[in-house]
Amino acid sequence: MNLPRTPTAPAPPAPRPGAALAALAAAQFTVMLATSIVNVALAQIGAGVGLSDGGTTWVVNAYGLAFGALLLAGGRAADLLGRRRVLVLGLALFAVASLMAGLAASANVLIAARAIQGLGAAAIAPAALALAMDLFPPGPGRGRALGVWGAVSGAGGAGGVVLGGALTQAWGWPWIFHFVALGTALVLVAVVVLVPRTAARATGPFDLLGTVVVTVALTCLVWGLTTARGAGWTDARVLGALVGAAALFAAFAVIELRRPNALVPPRLFTTGRVAAGNLLMALLGSVWIALFFFLPLYQQQVLGSDPLVTGAGQLPLAAANMLGAAVAPRIARRIGATTALTAALFTEAAGLLWLSRISAHGSYATDVLGPTVLVGLGLSVAFVQLTALAVEGVPPQDAGLAGGLVNTTRQVGGAIGLAALATLAGSVTAHAAVHQPRLEALTAGYRTAFTVSASVLAATALLALYLARRAGPRTATTSGVHEPVPGERLVRPPHVAG
Structure with missing residues (x-):
């Protein structure tokens, strides 16, 4: 006897990789946004919660300290517990901490909230990058995905200055954090809906x-x-x-x-190009974070721009960054990854050298606009290439850790670079102030910081070429996979055999 078949509900359609990548990129944008969104509002934040000029630096430092210190733990937790789960938890924590910061009525609460934001970011960044790599296996698709990643990472830093200035001037500094809390909540919903569930990729006890x-x-x-x-x-x-x-x-x-x-198994450094990618990323980070520290200071303290104008002044840099990241995979396929990387680093160095000619009586159009476009183009292409290099060849069970490691080296490199450059600029300014007007002295300090930054990037480009000469006859795309092509060389750490 034939029984009627019970109709079964159709399986829900699998989320498209493009939509999932958009949600993951939005998570990365949020992390980068929170790094710089307070920069142009520090004076208003200090007045609002009773912080001295020196104390306001901890509004920035508390976030960066927690973020940089916990990235490796966040990346390994994503491998062991499931990347989507860790990403969702990180976003939820980030949203709550942002709301807490916006409602803070005292300095201690605000700084604690910023530290909790950093903890959430340390879970978000490596988990999101590993999920993006899961969605796009090695090939042209991964190259395009990393181009998107580079665009949102650079745009997040510049966009933070833009939004920070606009929100502070329109509604006051608490709305910086309210905006981040709302945006993070929307990203959380997008991740839950669009990013497919994943199982843990690594096994064993947590170190x-x-x-x-x-x-x-x-x-x-x-x-x-x-x-x-x-x-x-x-x-x-x-x-x-x-x-x-x-x-x-x-x-x-x-x-x-x-x-x-x-936590960081030695095998991570014996496969792929992890060591070289992280070394070069640390050097790039040492200049990257300092750039977004000194540029707003020059615009506000020397050129006299208000927060809104200062923020708007970062838009060309952000646009150049997004353009460079979008074309980075195509450039790498056409001229080779090593050539693309070194050309990008020299381009950014040229932009910073141009910035070293700023004047105490200059203007945004003559002193800032042109060089920041060059910097944005070079920064984005270099970031895409180095991210691909740092995750290339990594075993699937270590992808989250590799994402945490490359973010850690960028953050630590940034902390080292900013500390050294800020100290140097301050010393130059103090010496110049003895016999020059205040604006001239400030400008001298900023010029020195930009000059040294350009030198660091030029040296980084030469180091990349040195590592390329030590490599075997291979080439790379920004997909993170390397295919033999006669006559082309690729960056590789010196200890890896050719």
């Missing part, structure tokens, strides 16, 4: 000892560097923090070599 040691080491390093900007490099607290960081990093290396479930 708690290694995590604690490296987190404390990174905390000491970043805290020491940020404190050095105000207290000076010879301050006992700064020296103690830096010496403690060095000792803890040495202990971490010994621990990781002896543990089967290491």
Whole structure:
């Protein structure tokens, strides 16, 4: 006897990779936005919660400290617990912390909220990057995905200055954080709806000892560097923090070599181009973060721009960044990844060298516009190439960790670069102020910072060429996969055989 078949509900359509990538890119944009959105509003924030000029730096530092120190732990947690789950939890924590910061009536609450934001960001960034790599296996699709990633990462830094200025001038500084909280909530919904569920890719116990040691080491390093900007490099607290960081990093290396479930397994550096990618990314980060620190200061303190005009002045840089990231995969396919990387670094260096000619009596159109377009183009192409390099060849179970590592090196490189450049600029300004007007002295300090930044990027480009000469006859695309092509060379760490 034939029984009637029970109709079954059709399976829901699988989310399209493009839509999922858009949600993941929005998560990355949110993390980068929060890094710079407070920069043009620090004076208003300090007045609102009773912070001194020196104390307002901790509105920036609390976020960067927690973010940089916990990225490795966040990346490994994503591999072990499931990347989508960790991303959702990170976004939820980030949204709540942003709301708390907007409602803060005291300095302690605000700084604590910024630190919790950093904790959420440390879960979001590596998990989102690993999910994006899961969606797009090696090939042209991954190259386009990394182009999107580069565009939103650079645009987030510039967009933070734009939105920070506009929101502060229109409704006051608390709306900076309310806006981030609302945007994060929308991104959270998009991730839940559009990003497919994933299982944990790694197995085994979590390396708690290694995590604690490296987190404390990174905390000491970043805290020491940020404190050095105000207290000076010879301050006992700064020296103690830096010496403690060095000792803890040495202990971490010994621990990781002896543990089967290491937080940063040695195998990560024996496959692909992870070591070279992270080294070069740290050098790029040392200039990147400092750029978004000094540019708004020059526009506000020397040119006299208000927060809204200062923010709007970052739009050409953001547009150039998005354009460069969009064409980065095509450039790499046409001229080779190594050539694209070195050309991008030299382009950014040229823009910073141009910025080193700023004048105390200049204008945005003559002193800032042209060089920032060059900087944006070079920065975006270099970022795409280095992100691909840092995750290329990594085993699937370590993809989240690789994402955390490349974000860590960029953050730590940024902290080192900003501390050194801010100290140098301050010293030049103090010396010049003895015999020059205030605006001239400030400009001299900023010119020095831009000149040194250009030199660092030129040296980074030469280092990339050196690593390329040590590599075998291969080429790369921004997809993160390398295919043999006669006569072309690729960046590779020196210890990897050709």
